Amino acid sequence: MLLRLPTSLTEAQDCMAEGAVPIGGATLVWALWQRDGFPEQAMSLRSLPEATMLEREALGAAVLLHRIDDRVPEVLRGAASTVGTGAVRRTATVGGNIVGSTLRCLLPAALVLDTRATALDRDGVFETDLAEVVAKRHLLLSLHWRTPMASGYHKAPAEAGGPPPLVVATAVHAEEDGRRRVRVAVRDGYEVIGGSADCTAGTDETLRALAATDLGSLPPGIGDVMRGEVSGVLARAAGG
Template sequence: MLLRLPTSVSEAQGCLAEGATPVGGATLVWAAWQRDGFPEQAVSLRKVPEARVIGAEELGGAVLLHQVDERVPEVLWRAAAGVGTGAVRRTATVDGNLVGSTLRDLLPAALVLDARAVVLATDGTYETDLTEVLAKRPVLLKLRWRTPLASGYRKLPGEPGGAPPLIVAAAAHPTELRVAVRDGYEVLSETLPRDAPPSQLLDALSHTPLDALPDPAREALREEITTVLSQASNH
């Protein structure tokens, strides 16, 4: 297998046009390749500057999870820090977790940030929402969002061999509160207006699909919302 390492977006487009298979850290595809056979050529974006950016309002798809730090909102770096083991985080990428994984630990964080995706196609780049990213699984160049007033993330302990651990995420924006929960392999999200008192915001959740979550998840969500709203009130 020939691994191609373009150093620009235009070079990466050329690799895709020539049939190269996109690969991030290869943590998810390696076993499948060993079983089914390796592609003739693969392409990694790890040397493309746009895919390696880490900033207050953007994160590159080729960034390794262990490199995600306090430069991004708390909800996102805590999500990255909670993925797998240290060895996994040193090889897995943002793109691989969001696009290639069925667990998608970063998805609740990206949803509450109201993130948009810049994706790479053979004919150029374009910006789209996370719904298209999940449905079409394109090559993720980077995520973009607007800095929230406050955000928080919690991953509840899971049972060995059981369902994926519950994940709770929340972010307060100037006019709205966004929350998301991963329950098993399903991710639920809601957006609420921020102009209501915290008690009313919490009560509003009882009229959404989130009310059907198990008690530990609902309690964790309420605690996270309360904390995030308190932090946002100081802005």
Template sequence: MLLRLPTTLTEALECVAEGAVPVGGATLVWAEWQRDGFPAQAVSLRSLPQANVLGRETVGAAVVLHRIDERVPDVLRLAAQQVGTGAVRRTATVGGNLVGSALRCLLPAALVLDARAMVLAPEGAYETDLGTLVAKHPMLLGLRWTEPTASGYRKFAGEAGGPPPAVVATAVHTSEAGPPRLRIAVRAGYQVHSESVICDGGAEQVADALVRTPIGDLLPQPVLAAVREEVADVLRRANAN
């Protein structure tokens, strides 16, 4: 197998056009390749500057999870800190988690940030939504979002050998065009559900509005109780800013 390490966007696009398979941090694909056979060529973006950015409103696909710190919103930082073990976080990448993993531990955080994905295709780099990213698995270059006023993340305890633990991610976004909006994403099993509501009234009223959306019929009662707690917490911190 030929492993290609592009250092420019032009070189990365050439890799895509020639069918190189993304390797991410190799925490997931390596075992699959050992079982099913190695591709003729693979590509890692770890040497591409555009895939290594990290800031308040952007993160590159090649950023390993243990690098994600206070430079990004709380929801993304906390999500990254709770992926696997320390050894996994030192090798797993943002791109590998979002595109190559069935769990997609960072997806709820990305959804509440209302993030957009920059991806690479043979015809060039372009921006797309997270739904397209998850459905079509293009090569991810990075994520961009607008910094929220406040955000939060809660992960339930999981059972060994059981389904993935539930996750509740929240973020409050302000806009000059209207009142603040609360975004929420919940992972229940392997499914991630997301909704948003206008922050009209207190925490209880906002939580009631969320429960009246389709998400209220999809979640078990313990998770709905956690949703109410997380809504109250993120609104409290948003109002304090």
């Protein structure tokens, strides 16, 4: 197998056109390749500047999870720090987790940040939302968001090899009109359920508004966890 390491977007497009298979840290595909056979060419974005940025409001798809630090919001940092083991986090990438993984541990965190994605195809670079990236398995270059007022990440304890643990991600954003909005994403099993509500009026009104979204269909126990996480992030956003 030939591993190609493009250093420019043009080179990356050439690799795609020539059939190179994109990989992240290869933590997910290596076992499959050993079983089913290796492709003739693979492509890593680890030498591409557009895919390796780590900034206050941007994160490259080729960034290794263990490198994600306090430059990014708490919710995204918390998500990255709980993926697998330390050895996995030193190999796995942002893009591999969001696009290649069935668990997509970073996805709830990215959703509550109202993240936009930059991707690459044979026609060039384009911006899209995370739903399209996941559904169409685009070649992800980077994620971009606006810094929230406060955010939080909860992941329930779970045994290795067991069912996916519950994840609740929350973030409070300042709107242009001076109001505030809370965004919530819950991973229950392999499904991610999201909702948002104006949170200017206070915690009780916010929770009632969230209950009118898809989040209102959560089982009672999970709903209790979600409400506790929302109450906590609202208090932090208010300086409490």
